[in-house]
Structure formats: C-alpha cells, structure tokens
Amino acid sequence: MTQIAFIGGGNMARSLIGGLLKHGAAPGDINVAEPMAAAREALTRDLGVTCHGDNKTAAAGAEVVVLAVKPQVMPAIQGDLRDVLRAKSPLLISIAAGVRIDQLERWFGALPIVRCMPNTPALIGAGATGLCANAAVSAAQKAKAQDVLGTAGVTRWIDDEALMDTVTALSGSGPAYFFALVEAMEAAAVAQGLPRDAARALAAQTCLGAGRMLTEGGEDAATLRQRVTSPNGTTQAALESFAADGLPVIVAHAMGAARKRGAELAASLDETT
Numbered sequence: 001m002t003q004i005a006f007i008g009g010g011n012m013a014r015s016l017i018g019g020l021l022k023h024g025a026a027p028g029d030i031n032v033a034e035p036m037a038a039a040r041e042a043l044t045r046d047l048g049v050t051c052h053g054d055n056k057t058a059a060a061g062a063e064v065v066v067l068a069v070k071p072q073v074m075p076a077i078q079g080d081l082r083d084v085l086r087a088k089s090p091l092l093i094s095i096a097a098g099v100r101i102d103q104l105e106r107w108f109g110a111l112p113i114v115r116c117m118p119n120t121p122a123l124i125g126a127g128a129t130g131l132c133a134n135a136a137v138s139a140a141q142k143a144k145a146q147d148v149l150g151t152a153g154v155t156r157w158i159d160d161e162a163l164m165d166t167v168t169a170l171s172g173s174g175p176a177y178f179f180a181l182v183e184a185m186e187a188a189a190v191a192q193g194l195p196r197d198a199a200r201a202l203a204a205q206t207c208l209g210a211g212r213m214l215t216e217g218g219e220d221a222a223t224l225r226q227r228v229t230s231p232n233g234t235t236q237a238a239l240e241s242f243a244a245d246g247l248p249v250i251v252a253h254a255m256g257a258a259r260k261r262g263a264e265l266a267a268s269l270d271e272t273t
C-alpha cells in the first residue's frame with residue numbers, strides 16, 4: 001500500500017485520513033507531522049496512525065506527501081521538507097486555500113504537484129474536491145491523487161488553475177454557506193414561535209433531503225425548486241421575497257469575496273517569501 005505522510009494533523013487531515021482508513025488504507029501506512037503533543041496523542045489514539053513532532057521524519061519515505069497546514073504556515077515548512085522531498089520526489093498534494101502551484105514549486109522544488117481543494121464533509125465521506133495538477137504529474141500519480149481524495153467523496157479535475165479559487169469559493173467554503181442558511185432558517189422559525197429543538201431537527205433534515213435529491217435524483221436545482229413551488233403558494237411567496245432582497249446578487253458577492261481572499265492569501269505569501 002502507498003505510504004502517505006500528512007504535514008499538519010488538524011481538521012482537514014483528520015477528515016481525509018478518516019476517509020482513507022474507511023476505504024481500506026492501513027493505519028501503519030500513514031504518518032502525520034503535528035507540532036502539538038496532545039493532538040498527536042489524539043490522532044494515534046483515534047485513528048491508529050503514526051505521529052511525529054517533526055515534518056522531516058514524517059515525510060521520509062512517503063510516496064505521497066499531503067500538505068495540510070494553513071496557507072500562512074506553508075513557507076515556514078519548506079526548510080524541513082526540501083531535502084527529503086528532493087531525495088524521493090514524491091507526489092506532493094496541497095490542500096491549502098489560495099496557495100498556487102508555482103509557489104509550491106518555488107518552496108519545495110520541481111516535483112509532481114497536485115493542488116486541491118477538499119471540504120469538511122470529507123469527514124463523513126460526503127466531500128467535494130477540485131484537483132489541479134502540474135505537468136510533472138504522471139497518469140499513475142493522477143490516479144493516486146484521485147484515490148486519496150476520492151475516499152473523501154466526489155472529485156473533479158480542473159484544467160485551469162486560475163479557477164481553483166472559484167472552487168474554493170464554491171465547495172471549499174460552501175458547507176459554511178449552507179450552515180449559515182440553516183442557522184438563519186432556524187432562527188426565523190424560532191422567532192415565529194417554533195420550539196428550538198423542532199426548528200433544528202426540521203431545518204437540518206430539510207437540508208439533508210434537498211442535498212440528497214440534488215445528488216441522487218438526477219434532476220437539477222431549478223427543476224427541483226419548481227416542483228416545490230405551487231402557483232401562488234407559500235414557496236412562491238418565499239422565493240419572491242428572496243428575489244426582491246437580491247439573493248443571487250448576495251451569493252455572487254459572497255463567492256466573489258471568497259475567491260478574492262484566496263488570491264490575496266497567495267499574494268501575501270509572495271510578499272514574504
């Protein structure tokens with residue numbers, strides 16, 4: 001089995017490792033570098049993976065190295081990893097928002113690199129990941145990256161790297177948009193007098209049901225929306241209110257802000273490295 005190293009053992013690493021283990025990866029094939037002793041102990045206890053306090057030891061011998069640290073931490077780990085990466089030339093997979101392939105090449109060397117953007121539903125195998133490869137990635141390595149991220153859910157290859165910030169704005173940050181909408185729906189129902197626990201249960205199940213119809217039914221969002229909307233009924237009243245308040249514009253602005261932030265994160269790293 002492929003030896004995989006994760007640099008950074010936080011939320012996303014945990015989600016991705018969980019997916020790999022569920023799909024048959026052996027815990028002994030996964031090494032994780034994590035600076036916090038308590039986090040290392042928790043990862044070993046919960047997932048059975050081997051944890052290390054230093055990045056170099058974790059990455060040594062790995063065929064796939066997943067960079068799962070915050071974008072701002074990325075330049076700081078280059079010194080730890082450069083030599084060990086050069087020696088073995090593994091497939092490097094970055095999940096950091098914003099960070100571009102040319103920056104990764106500058107920090108870590110001319111390696112096969114896949115920049116990808118997963119999301120937190122990876123934790124339950126319902127993730128969505130966009131992936132983008134540099135020219136050094138072979139077909140076999142592409143398949144390997146697909147295997148690693150595919151255990152977390154749906155994957156799509158993106159040819160134009162410039163669109164990865166849009167992927168981040170769509171599916172990377174997207175779970176938070178749905179959580180915010182559910183929060184707002186719950187709050188409105190409670191304001192109308194519904195008990196909190198009933199509001200929470202009905203809102204969450206509505207989100208799940210709508211999501212399953214979108215992913216399992218083969219019909220697009222517009223068709224499904226129309227089917228809920230009886231002429232001159234309650235849904236029409238709500239959707240007209242959304243339109244009057246500019247929902248599509250609000251969403252387009254929010255996704256524009258997320259995309260812009262991804263580019264800013266990368267540009268700020270250019271200034272400091």
Ligand SMILES: NC(=O)C1=CN([C@@H]2O[C@H](COP(=O)(O)OP(=O)(O)OC[C@H]3O[C@@H](n4cnc5c(N)ncnc54)[C@H](OP(=O)(O)O)[C@@H]3O)[C@@H](O)[C@H]2O)C=CC1
Pocket residue numbers: 007008009010011012013033034035036039055068069070071073076077095096097117118119120172
């Ligand atoms: N959260 C999300 O929804 C998504 C996040 N991402 C991307 O995933 C990456 C990780 O995010 P997330 O898991 O949420 O963040 P976390 O903060 O949970 O994880 C990052 C981990 O890296 C560790 N770390 C810090 N410094 C170093 C270092 N020098 N060497 C090794 N490890 C280090 C941190 O340890 P400590 O806590 O001790 O500092 C932490 O455990 C980010 O780049 C983010 O852009 C991508 C898609 C979705």
Ligand SMILES: O=C(O)[C@@H]1CCC=N1
Pocket residue numbers: 097168172173
């Ligand atoms: O908010 C962030 O920057 C990260 C990237 C996508 C989701 N979370």
